[in-house]
Structures are given as C-alpha cells and as structure tokens.
Amino acid sequence: MTEKMLKFVDVPQHMPDKRDAALRNKDWGEIYEEFQTERAAEQSARCSQCGIPFCQIHCPVHNNIPDWLKLTAEGRLEEAYEVSQATNNFPEICGRICPQDRLCEGNCVIEKGFESVTIGSVEKYITDTAWEQGWVKPVQPRIERPQSVGIIGGGPGGLAAAEELRRVGHQVSVYDRYDRMGGLMIYGIPNFKLEKEVVERRTKLLADAKVDYHLNFEVGKDASLADLREKHDAVLIATGVYKARDITAPGVGLENVFQAMDYLTASNRKGLGDSVPLFEDGTLNADGKHVVVVGGGDTAMDCVRTAVRQGAKSVKCLYRRDRANMPGSMREVHHAEEEGVEFVWLSSPKAFLGDDVVDGVRAHRMRLGAPDATGRQTPRPVDGSDYTMPADLVIKALGFDPEDLPTLFDEPALEVSRWGTVKIDFKSMMTNLDGVFAAGDIVRGASLVVWAIRDGRDAAAAIGKYLEAQSEQDQTLAIAS
Numbered sequence: 001m002t003e004k005m006l007k008f009v010d011v012p013q014h015m016p017d018k019r020d021a022a023l024r025n026k027d028w029g030e031i032y033e034e035f036q037t038e039r040a041a042e043q044s045a046r047c048s049q050c051g052i053p054f055c056q057i058h059c060p061v062h063n064n065i066p067d068w069l070k071l072t073a074e075g076r077l078e079e080a081y082e083v084s085q086a087t088n089n090f091p092e093i094c095g096r097i098c099p100q101d102r103l104c105e106g107n108c109v110i111e112k113g114f115e116s117v118t119i120g121s122v123e124k125y126i127t128d129t130a131w132e133q134g135w136v137k138p139v140q141p142r143i144e145r146p147q148s149v150g151i152i153g154g155g156p157g158g159l160a161a162a163e164e165l166r167r168v169g170h171q172v173s174v175y176d177r178y179d180r181m182g183g184l185m186i187y188g189i190p191n192f193k194l195e196k197e198v199v200e201r202r203t204k205l206l207a208d209a210k211v212d213y214h215l216n217f218e219v220g221k222d223a224s225l226a227d228l229r230e231k232h233d234a235v236l237i238a239t240g241v242y243k244a245r246d247i248t249a250p251g252v253g254l255e256n257v258f259q260a261m262d263y264l265t266a267s268n269r270k271g272l273g274d275s276v277p278l279f280e281d282g283t284l285n286a287d288g289k290h291v292v293v294v295g296g297g298d299t300a301m302d303c304v305r306t307a308v309r310q311g312a313k314s315v316k317c318l319y320r321r322d323r324a325n326m327p328g329s330m331r332e333v334h335h336a337e338e339e340g341v342e343f344v345w346l347s348s349p350k351a352f353l354g355d356d357v358v359d360g361v362r363a364h365r366m367r368l369g370a371p372d373a374t375g376r377q378t379p380r381p382v383d384g385s386d387y388t389m390p391a392d393l394v395i396k397a398l399g400f401d402p403e404d405l406p407t408l409f410d411e412p413a414l415e416v417s418r419w420g421t422v423k424i425d426f427k428s429m430m431t432n433l434d435g436v437f438a439a440g441d442i443v444r445g446a447s448l449v450v451w452a453i454r455d456g457r458d459a460a461a462a463i464g465k466y467l468e469a470q471s472e473q474d475q476t477l478a479i480a481s
C-alpha cells in the first residue's frame, strides 16, 4: 500500500486547472477543468490512508474516501465508482458543490503544512468517468413490492429517497410544483457551479428506474396532504425552504429591488432555454447595471457571480459582518473576487433611494459588538458613517424560512417547530402524523445538498422499515380473521 499511497510529502496539492477569471466571467461553464487520469491518480496517492479517517467522519454521507482514493491511485476506477456510489446518490454533484473546505477536505489530517487531498475533485472525476464509460445504470429492484410512497418535492432530499426506495422495489411517485425535477439544484444553483446537464442526466436516470414524476403539481393546491396519505402507504415531505427573509428599510418596495431566488431562477431558466419575459425585457438582467447584492451567504455569492456574467457595470456585495464571519464558503468569496466582485464588509443598507425605480443605496458602516447567545458578535451601526452608492438593481439574499406547511397542506395537526421547520422523531424520521416522514431543508432549515441526500437516504430506510412493519401487521390481521 505504502508504495502507491502516502505521497503527500513529495507531491504538492494540485486542484484541477481553474479557468482564467477574465475568460470564465463571460460564460456559464463550470470554472474547473476535469482532472486528467494521471493527475487524479497522482492526487489520490497523496492520501495517507488514515486508520481513523477524519475526512470520512466529517462527510455527511460518510463516504468511504480512503478506499476510493486508493482504488483511483491504482487505476481501478470502476471499483472506485462502485464504492463511491454506495453511500452517495449524486457523488459528481457533491464533488462539484459541497463546501469541501468546511467538510471532508477541511478535516483531512494532512492539511496542516501539506494541504489536504483534493477529495471533491477526485469524487467528481470518478463519477464523471463512470457516466462516460456507461457504468452508471438505473437501479433495478430484485422484486417489485406493492406498497407505494408519495414524495413531495423533487430536490436532492426527495430524489435520494426516491432512488433508495426504488432500489428495494417500492412504487414511488414524486410530486413537484415546478416544471422540472431537481429543486434548488436546477433553479437555484447557477450553471458555473453545477451545469444543468449534470442534474438532468440524474433525474432522467430515476425516471428510467420507474420513479413516477408528477410535475407542475403543487401539494396544497392540486391535492392536500390527506389526499396523498389516502393514495399512498407512506408520504415523505421534502419541500425545502423558500420564504425569503426581507429587509425593513425605506425604499425596499422600489422597482428593481428583487429577492435572490427571483433573480437566480430567471437566469437559470434562461440558461435552460426557457422564455423568461422579465429577463428578456431587461428587468431581471444585470447587463449594463450597477448591481448591489445584500447578504453574505452562498446565495449572495451566486447572485454576484451571476451579475458579473450578465455584463453588469459594477457588482458590490454588502455584508454587515467582516470576511472572517461570513457564512458563505471562503472558496466562493475568492472566486467572486477574482471575477471582479467588490466586497463591502461591515456595511448594511439603511435606505434604498429613487423615485419609482431604485437608483442608489444609502449604507452605514457597522462594527462588531459583544457576542450574542450563539457566540457570534452582533453588528452595530457606526454613528455618522452613512454613505451612498449607485444601484440600478438590488438583490436581497438574506436567507430563507419555511413556508407555513400546516396551512398550505390543509393539515393543521402537522407539528412544526417555532421556526416553522417540520418536527420529526430523529430515530424514525416520522412526523407526528402516522406514515408521514420529512427530510432535507424543511427539517433542518436552509442547509446543503449533501445533508439533504443524507436525510433522504435515512428517510428511505426508515420508510422501508415502517412499510415492512405495516405489511407484517396486515398479514397477522388476515390470518386472525
């Protein structure tokens, strides 16, 4: 083993080549090139094959990282793919968009002094190769089971659960209010992070595995939760969180002040070839405009980088804390800076200026005060620090809360937390309603794709157990009667 592996002392870390910022900020392609085979093997061989692999412990799906790195170093890619897909339904997606600096790579023990193994890029390389070679196949259950599961929401949580339930032969229907499956992977996350073909080939694979899709189907409008419970033996709620948080400041209702999801969805739809009147008439298009994005998370990063690519005259990101306290991934901040985004740290909007249409933002400087209950320092405005910047388009990216599901689903008995997230028993993944389970952002609050996958897999296992218990109970009753 040592002959092939443990090369981190001699071989430096090499990420796949990143396309030049001056070129990539004019197109929508992903920013990293694919690894060459030799480079993937060389980088995998840097792994020291830890007895207690902290990378794996800190990966939400507990990928067997040391094993697939070793197989890649040895050129055994098909086996590497088998190991990698055993714990993750969408490895090539996680390889592209997980914040690895906070998860697997950030916990790689060789990081100090030698820089981590490039785990995410190798994971992407393995699965992209598997697609090219035709190794990725729809799941084929050994037996078909009669019980059916209705899944509300076709994001990563719902789709991971759908694949796992089909694997063991359950009949699966996924209901989504959008016209495409994929959730935020299709309409939220931009192409330069995750090309849409990568998502679409996955959703097609599930359709080939006989997952039954119901598009443009909104639960709460086209059916109630009770209707779905009637129709299916179990129901999974995986609806994500979409209620945008807002700012209370004078002028927030002016024209051309938008929520991030309106802006990103228009851009993603355009990229998918849809007709988007509000983009085509210039309203949701940053071309030639001074753009100000308010917020410091990953959504804000996606907005600023989208605006750059649309040809904005200037792009500023206003964030009320400093760089060290940003919730977004540092890698993303770095990419944005390279692409020409200006970060205005310790700044917050005080008013949006203009008659009918916004033409400026008045901001004030902030300072970080005493830590709050969570330990984070609270930003406080600095008196007399107001200043104004031009803005033709303002995008609010302040995070998301859950919609009021008990009302929307016409099911007042469904228990939710004080934040509106659906309450589950974390062992059974079941809500307080018998046979109704929940997974992903609607349980955790806004989180990550990889956590939604993990939850979807756990929910599928829990639903499987529930259905088995139900059929045993039915058999007992049949014998008794």
Ligand code: FAD
Binding pocket: 097, 098, 099, 152, 153, 154, 155, 156, 157, 158, 175, 176, 177, 178, 182, 183, 184, 185, 188, 189, 190, 193, 217, 218, 219, 220, 238, 239, 240, 241, 264, 298, 299, 302, 439, 440, 441, 442, 446, 447, 448, 449, 450, 452
């Ligand atoms: P979602 O992906 O939100 O899917 C929920 C689905 O449910 C949607 O398709 C929706 O249409 C459907 N739905 C909702 N209500 C109903 C209803 N009543 N009836 C029928 N269907 C319904 N995570 C990362 O890991 N890396 C990133 O780089 C990253 N970037 C992001 C960028 C943006 C702009 C945003 C907003 C999020 C980002 N995330 C990222 C977070 C990640 O996308 C989410 O955590 C993840 O998609 C949650 O998955 P989910 O399945 O719970 O919900």
Ligand code: SF4
Binding pocket: 058, 059, 060, 061, 062, 063, 065, 088, 094, 095, 098, 100, 103, 104, 105, 119, 120, 123, 450
């Ligand atoms: Fe790292 Fe995400 Fe892959 Fe896990 S799924 S190994 S956290 S990139």
Ligand code: SF4
Binding pocket: 046, 047, 048, 049, 050, 053, 054, 055, 056, 065, 066, 107, 108, 109, 110, 117, 119
């Ligand atoms: Fe390899 Fe780093 Fe994981 Fe250790 S922590 S097994 S060196 S990738």
